[in-house]
Amino acid sequence: xxxxxxxxxxxxxxxxxxxxxxxxxxxxxxxxxxxxxxxxxxxxxxxxxxxxxxxxxxxxxxxxxxxxxxxxxxxxxxxxxxxxxxxxxxxxxxxxxxxxxxxxxxxxxxxxxxxxxxxxxxxxxxx
Numbered sequence: 704x705x706x707x708x709x710x711x712x713x714x715x716x717x718x719x720x721x722x723x724x725x726x727x728x729x730x731x732x733x734x735x736x737x738x739x740x741x742x743x744x745x746x747x748x749x750x751x752x753x754x755x756x757x758x759x760x761x762x763x764x765x766x767x768x769x770x771x772x773x774x775x776x777x778x779x780x781x782x783x784x785x786x787x788x789x790x791x792x793x794x795x796x797x798x799x800x801x802x803x804x805x806x807x808x809x810x811x812x813x814x815x816x817x818x819x820x821x822x823x824x825x826x827x828x829x830x
Contacts, residue, residue, distance in 0.1 A: 706756060717761045720748060725772055738772060745769045746778055 706716040725740045749769065753762035766779050774781035 713756055713758075717752065717756055717758050720752065721761060721764065740769075740772060742773050742776060742778075745773065749779075 705712050705719065725738045728739050745765075749762055749765050752758055752765050770776065770779040770781040773779055774783040775785075777784045
């Protein structure tokens with residue numbers, strides 16, 4: 704809001720965001736305290752830092768911080784996210800013993816079919 708009211712205070716607005724903390728809060732029914740920040744809000748702040756406040760360094764720092772809070776987030780590329788897993792899978796699939804994008808699967812009909820990474824490729828195979 705500071706930036707909206709006084710655009711010349713851009714750096715102060717960024718500092719306020721970066722100095723904020725993700726406090727623990729108790730929620731009725733939760734097994735333990737949870738962090739206050741929600742993923743959707745952190746994504747909005749990241750976009751705000753990058754596109755509105757135009758501070759790519761602050762946006763990068765925010766992304767790294769949120770990757771720790773949301774380790775399964777593909778947006779923040781958290782350490783447990785499928786975005787990270789996908790890059791690991793791509794490295795593995797490049798190895799010849801696992802086949803590659805040009806690897807062909809021979810269907811029951813005897814005709815080759817290029818693997819597209821989808822389960823449908825295997826539906827005609829006999830086990």
